[in-house]
Amino acid sequence: ELPLVESGGGLIQPGGSLRLSCAASGFMFSNYGMNWVRQAPGKGLEWIAYISSRTASYADSVKGRFTISKDSDKNLLYLQMSRLRVEDTAVYYCAKEWAEGNYYSGSGSFDFWGPGTLVAVSS
Amino acid sequence: QSVLTQPTSVSGISGQRVTISCSGSSSNIGSNSVNWYQQLPGTAPKLLIRYNNQRPSAVPDRFSGSRSGTSASLAISGLQSDDEADYYCAAWDDSLNGVLFGGGTKLTVL
Numbered sequence: 001e002l003p004l005v006e007s008g009g010g011l012i013q014p015g016g017s018l019r020l021s022c023a024a025s026g027f028m029f030s031n032y033g034m035n036w037v038r039q040a041p042g043k044g045l046e047w048i049a050y051i052s053s054r055t056a057s058y059a060d061s062v063k064g065r066f067t068i069s070k071d072s073d074k075n076l077l078y079l080q081m082s083r084l085r086v087e088d089t090a091v092y093y094c095a096k097e098w099a100e101g102n103y104y105s106g107s108g109s110f111d112f113w114g115p116g117t118l119v120a121v122s123s
Numbered sequence: 124q125s126v127l128t129q130p131t132s133v134s135g136i137s138g139q140r141v142t143i144s145c146s147g148s149s150s151n152i153g154s155n156s157v158n159w160y161q162q163l164p165g166t167a168p169k170l171l172i173r174y175n176n177q178r179p180s181a182v183p184d185r186f187s188g189s190r191s192g193t194s195a196s197l198a199i200s201g202l203q204s205d206d207e208a209d210y211y212c213a214a215w216d217d218s219l220n221g222v223l224f225g226g227g228t229k230l231t232v233l
Binding site (some may be wrong): 035044050059067105107110116120 | 155156160167168203211213220222224227
């Protein structure tokens, strides 16, 4: 069983909304910070959001449009995306912080990644 | 502007050693740890090096990382054809309050 599996991707029109989910298993989900990272077709990795029990932070490219949240009772991570743009087209990965603990900042050290879910924004 | 700069591509002969550089600034590499990822085509990234030079147990000791000042590097010795992949550095940036990834380096094994 994969420790992280994303779902919810698909084709959406510009200006629309979509919610991604990431199901976690095999570790104490509530004890770890989590992240969303995306990769546009043929491009590099772009971090977009981090959440712990203490804080949430966002990349400037999605701030005010995307919201990261976490349900530790259900072991689910979410990314609510609104006002989607063509340039948001990407594979979206959820990624777990390596270090255990809920911190005010992330580390960039992600030991588990999901396989990714594709979001395509197009008219 | 906060960026992590990597060479677009590097190449090396099978069995030899290559290094990939990652240049940043005082708000990222200069004050936070550097991590390295390997991404094979069509797959999710894999953590190769965490906290500048720590290697997860499943990663071969052919891979090593180092940091000095505002720069870091990944070294791969005993190059194998399986090492052909994209490699990314990453670090938290205090100014952006977020994670920065380098642009990625494509490794070709000749």
